[in-house]
Amino acid sequence: xxxxxERDNLLRATNILKSVSTRSxxxxxxxxxxxxxxxxxxxxxxxxxxxxxxxxxxxIVEEGAITVPAKKMAEIVSALPRSPIELRTITNNRIxxxxxxxxxxxxxxxxxxxxxxxxxxxxxxxxxxxxxxEMIMKxxxxxxxxxxxxxxxxxxxxxxxxxxxxxTDGRRLAVARTGxxxxxAGEGLESAPxxxxxxxxxxxxxxxxxxxxxxxxxxxxxxxxxLRRSQDDATAKSETLKIGFSQNNIIFSDEQSTLISRLxxxxxxxxxxxxxxxxxxxxxxxxxxxxxxxxxxxxxxNPNRPLIKFSxxxxxxxxxxxTPDVGEAYDEVDILSGDxxxxxxxxxxxxxxxxxxxxxxxxAFLFKDPFSAxxxxxxxxxxxxxxxxxxxxxRFD
Numbered sequence: 001x002x003x004x005x006e007r008d009n010l011l012r013a014t015n016i017l018k019s020v021s022t023r024s025x026x027x028x029x030x031x032x033x034x035x036x037x038x039x040x041x042x043x044x045x046x047x048x049x050x051x052x053x054x055x056x057x058x059x060i061v062e063e064g065a066i067t068v069p070a071k072k073m074a075e076i077v078s079a080l081p082r083s084p085i086e087l088r089t090i091t092n093n094r095i096x097x098x099x100x101x102x103x104x105x106x107x108x109x110x111x112x113x114x115x116x117x118x119x120x121x122x123x124x125x126x127x128x129x130x131x132x133x134e135m136i137m138k139x140x141x142x143x144x145x146x147x148x149x150x151x152x153x154x155x156x157x158x159x160x161x162x163x164x165x166x167x168t169d170g171r172r173l174a175v176a177r178t179g180x181x182x183x184x185a186g187e188g189l190e191s192a193p194x195x196x197x198x199x200x201x202x203x204x205x206x207x208x209x210x211x212x213x214x215x216x217x218x219x220x221x222x223x224x225x226x227l228r229r230s231q232d233d234a235t236a237k238s239e240t241l242k243i244g245f246s247q248n249n250i251i252f253s254d255e256q257s258t259l260i261s262r263l264x265x266x267x268x269x270x271x272x273x274x275x276x277x278x279x280x281x282x283x284x285x286x287x288x289x290x291x292x293x294x295x296x297x298x299x300x301x302n303p304n305r306p307l308i309k310f311s312x313x314x315x316x317x318x319x320x321x322x323t324p325d326v327g328e329a330y331d332e333v334d335i336l337s338g339d340x341x342x343x344x345x346x347x348x349x350x351x352x353x354x355x356x357x358x359x360x361x362x363x364a365f366l367f368k369d370p371f372s373a374x375x376x377x378x379x380x381x382x383x384x385x386x387x388x389x390x391x392x393x394x395r396f397d
Contacts, residue, residue: 001064281340
């Protein structure tokens with residue numbers, strides 16, 4: 001095998017693939033990436049729960065396939081200067097990576113036992129890639145990192161009316177929603193439609209699956225590339241992401257990459273019952289000023305119980321925190337609109353996490369009472385989706 005490509009094209013692929021590969025004494029090939037140059041140049045990685053295939057632009061001089069250690073390959077490519085690279089196989093399953101001023105040799109393994117990564121099934125739906133990636137970025141931070149598996153991921157909830165991405169750790173909830181998707185299906189359907197893997201919903205028309213957090217992060221890295229390019233390329237925002245299902249797996253694909261992930265088994269909480277249906281007080285604050293005040297005051301919050309007290313009075317919000325034997329602080333933020341009076345306490349980190357994911361100049365807080373969940377949402381957001389955060393209050397003396 002002899003293939004040639006630019007270093008930057010190879011670098012992006014290897015950086016993503018190394019986060020999927022895993023060391024396994026029983027199956028050492030999982031620590032490798034597969035370089036397949038038989039029809040086009042494709043790089044693949046798998047840990048048996050997640051598999052990914054990335055097409056890399058380049059020239060095939062001589063066809064072939066081999067696997068090489070993922071992390072070493074990524075480290076070498078990362079250290080090389082921007083220049084053309086030639087990769088070729090030599091005897092005993094070794095590869096040579098060569099550029100203008102140097103040459104590197106890696107010992108690999110034959111490609112025969114590398115796990116197969118399935119392609120997109122014939123039934124799938126399409127969604128704007130940038131919209132979907134932004135939705136998971138706005139929500140995944142709220143997912144649990146603890147032992148409850150059904151909360152260790154984001155919930156993709158499809159209904160006739162909308163598409164929602166949801167995450168919660170049981171104490172806070174993040175929801176992003178956009179319009180309903182349209183399914184595409186061909187003849188000779190090979191995979192199970194989503195109806196057969198429905199995991200939630202009071203109605204049979206509602207479908208939901210839980211995507212594990214590791215897969216969510218790799219999805220962001222793989223298909224979020226258009227977000228970075230869109231700063232310079234106005235056409236990047238129009239890229240489409242295909243999403244399909246097969247048995248207990250979800251598959252994501254665009255023109256360059258395909259990713260398959262095993263779904264989390266179990267039932268996601270009925271999150272919609274947590275979202276308050278009404279509120280007695282609504283105030284609007286400056287997002288950056290509020291976040292800055294929270295960061296300053298939280299320095300003196302108790303690290304074991306980072307409680308921040310929110311005191312709303314007429315035209316100002318006082319943010320207060322204290323730790324016995326250490327000190328206390330308060331800061332005030334002007335209310336831009338709204339009125340009412342309430343004292344309520346929150347986990348400081350939850351508020352800062354929510355506000356750091358709101359990109360609008362203004363943010364709205366909707367309160368019911370000191371013991372009920374509070375809604376936090378962007379004001380005048382210019383996005384193809386809307387999003388909100390629900391935070392449970394803390395008890396205070």
